[in-house]
Amino acid sequence: MTLRDTVALALLRGFPGQALPEALRLVTGARPTGSCRSLTQLVVRLGLRLPGGCIRDARERADESLARAEEQGVRPITWTDRAYPPCLAAIADPPPVLWLRGHPDVLNTPSVAIVGSRTASRYARDVAEQLGSDLAGRGVTVVSGLARGVDSAAHRGALDGGRTVAVLGSSVEIVYPPEHADLAEAIAAKGGAVVSEFPPETPPRPAHFPQRNRIISGLLRAVVVVEASDRSGSLITARLALDQGREVMAIPGSVLGGRNRGSHSLLKDGAKVVERADDILEEIGLLGGNTPVRADAPPVPPDALLACLSDGEACDLDDLTERSGLDSAALLARLLDLQLQGFVQRVEGGRFVRVIGKW
Structure with a gap:
């Protein structure tokens, strides 16, 4: 499907979010009988009844968004782009398009989110x-939401030692809060990225922030909550992370005043206690280096999915689903693991290849 039609899909009024996984499968299929090459064909294949003229309207708005993005130096990354993170493609409702300022390669690196209170104490910010x-x-990308308090502190700390990604509840050129515009510029300039699913000229709205939290949790291996009350928005990110099969961890804090009630609730429910970075790295299998390795796996693990791929052969999701017998969610999750371990690479067209000589 063309870039224009994929952007139009994201802007299509009335498109149900629960149809996104099947839409992803149809769009990334390589075989003519199993794939959709246009938005009109996709809507028909999904059996959707949409108001007349809505596809034309979505395409017109897509043209406007793409023109603005080009003017502003913003890059759209669609489902079929090799830069689209496979871990995000594996969630229940992946955005068809990510709009990005900065370096797209950072989206395919081992990542951890640090989230928490906007009105954080000095202790939490430190x-x-x-x-x-x-x-x-240690080579881990830090992901957060560029908000006041914990988020901005995590971004600033990451800029001292490496790279960070900010996920916005507005379009990427409209930074909220506005006093973090310089921080956003530094993130994009120093090897990181500022990303959003919202097209250019989209202002921040209250409903956007819970919506963007699924992207924060979807980009990474684990979420660390720092100082969250029992009504903190960071608990939404933690719940989404659990739904997506990510690790959830929390920093213990004072029992006085209720600032940490949400964090302590997560700990009571089984979240790992974090006191230092090594606690996080150990939980996600990165302790001792910055290459993800499962502690119980041999150096070159036998793998049924890898056995479905010949050296240098590019396969789409339909092929791999048929060969492996895995459903879409399980297949994408396994592909993410193999990609992070260096056994598989994603190439153009949303296809995957086994790295020659790795197994």
């Missing part, structure tokens, strides 16, 4: 900044 710096210095 912890978030230290964790951000320590993780980034």
Whole structure:
């Protein structure tokens, strides 16, 4: 499907979010009988009844968004782009398009989110900044939402030692809060990225922030919550992370005043206690280096999915689903693991190849 039609899909009024996984499968299929090459064909294949003229309207708005993005130096990354992170493609409702300022390769690196209170205490800000710096210095990308408090502290710490990604509840050229515009510029300039699913000229709205949280959790291996009350928005990110099969961890804090009630609730429910960066790295299998390795796996693990791929052969999701017997969610999750371990690479057209000589 063309870039224009994929952007139009994201802007299509009335398109149900629960149809996104099947839409992804149809769009990334390589075989003519199993794939959709236009938005009109996709809507028909999904059996959707949409108001007349809505596809034309979505395409016109897509043209406007793409023109603005080009003017502003913003890159659209669609489902079929090799830069689209496979871990995000594996969630229940992946965005068809990510709009990005900065370096797209950072989206395909081992990542951890640090999230928490916007009205954070000095202690929480110091912890978030230290964790951000320590993780980034060990080769882990720090992801957060560029908000006041914990988020901005984590970004600033990460910039000291490595790279960070900010996920916005507005379009990427409209930074919120506005006082973080310089921070966003530094993130994009220093090897990181500022990303959003919202097209250019989209202002921040209250409903956008819970919506963007699924992208924060979808981009990474684990979420670390720093100082969250029992009504904190960071608990939404933690719940989404659990739904997506990610690890959830929390920093313990004072029992006075209720600032940490949400974090402590996560700990009571089984979240890992974090006191330092090594606690996080150990949980996600990165302790001792910055290459993800499962502790119980041999150096070159036998793998049924790898056995479905010949050296240098590019396969789409339909092929791999048929060969492996895995459903879409399980297949994408396994492909993510193999990609992070260096056994598989994603190439143009949303296809995957086995790295020659790795197994």
